[in-house]
Amino acid sequence: MHLRDGRTGGTGGTIGTMSQPKAMNLRFPDPAQRAAIEAAARQEGVSLQEYILSAAYARATAVETHFLEAFRASMARSGDAFAEAADTAGGDGERRAEELAARRGLEEQERGHAA
Template identity: 65%
Template sequence: MTDPKAMNLRFPDPEQRAAIAAAAKQEGVSMQEYILSAAYTRATAVEQRFLEGFRESMARSGAVFTAEPSSIDATPEERAAELEARAGAEKQGRGRAA
């Protein structure tokens, strides 16, 4: 019976298998460990490229939103009036509860 945890290392190309076996031997690891390590390295490289692109996109988007204030953004006067109204409402609410 075979070990269910073992990786199936069948290669259709004997030259490819020999190249991987030689590289694994040079690294001093099993073929399975060498293949898993290579797969992990490749996957993390893809992830890093994605994250770099995402950061660049976020930076461009942030710059655009900073450069063009929205028509729905409150002016300083509107913000002050809103804070004053909120403070007044809180005072009225406390007075009724007492």
């Protein structure tokens, strides 16, 4: 990553060495939008950067929470479907046992004819 002053971002071969933190470069194409966000930050008693980062974090955690809730609901539906399938499989299990017994009977008949 190239920074505006010509340096490259990342560790740049100096693992373990931290560069000085830089302030966020915030650009707003709409001056009214910037003024509204600055006013909201002042009302919260925090810097503009902190307000924006907090809002981004809140949005990310809201998305994560929504995803996890949807995932849990999906898992519950899947569990219910598997449980329902297992309940109806009782008849299928009996049929499968009958099919296996019939197959064994046919195999025994074939061995008897081959002898």
